[in-house]
Amino acid sequence: MTDDDTEVPGLVRELVTLSRRFRANAERLHPDLSFVDYSLLSELSERDGARAGDLVGLYGLNKSTISRQVTALERAGLLVREPVPGNRRVQLLRPSDRGRELLARADARMYREVDARTAGWSPEEVRALRTLLARYNAAASAVAEDT
Template sequence: MQRPADVDHVDEADVLRIQSELGLLFRRARSHARRAAEEIHPGLTQPAYVVLARVVEHGSTRASELVELFGIDKAAVSRQVTTLEQLGLVERTDDPADRRAQVIAATAEGRRRYRRSSDRAQRVLREQLGQWSPQDARDLGRLLGRFNEAFGRTTDR
């Protein structure tokens, strides 16, 4: 693995602070996802919620794309989709381009429940960011996007 030459300019204390803050953010995000899942349906698990969110926000998709996106095995995706299907939140149909594959799409009820939960979460986030300057909020979004892009490139190593 080749290490970029310019990593030495990053201060160790900054790295430790960022690592600590990310850990806290990830724990809070998992907690939020659990609550949002329960809000959508008491039987909905956090992993299934994440699949539902992806399908609602980005449209119908193949199970194989979810496997690649989330980096989990096909059986795990299948279990989550089965849960969502049993709850009436998604439906599977044969892919017209490849009869061996299935396309997963949110049902109208799945979209409605997810959007209601998402709208509530956005209101809470807006309230939290309401004490920030508009520039700080834009900067956070930009920097998180930049970090996610860089982090995505390193997760395959």
């Protein structure tokens, strides 16, 4: 381990704790939204829709897993499929009105949770954490590239 690597085990522990806490919080955001539902609806809302194949690549899951999740969201009335103009074989997935409503409520709860955890932090500290997490999330995974 180099001097820079001595912090990596502690960082990994903190990332695991963050992931576990985020998942636990997301599970209680709304009784009708699981963590996976919340994640998919958030992504579809942020992108203003996406194809199922886009989700396969984004989440690194196989087609059948995404298909099951999308079908469940559609059956629950949280997602709609819309044909892409000019290519009716391709469908764009978007949150339904009900999906957007539940997502908005879940987001509000999540924002309150994060706001409570960062109470007393300066805006610069919150911005720094957001910037570093965005940088971390944007970095390519060397582990995934090695396999």
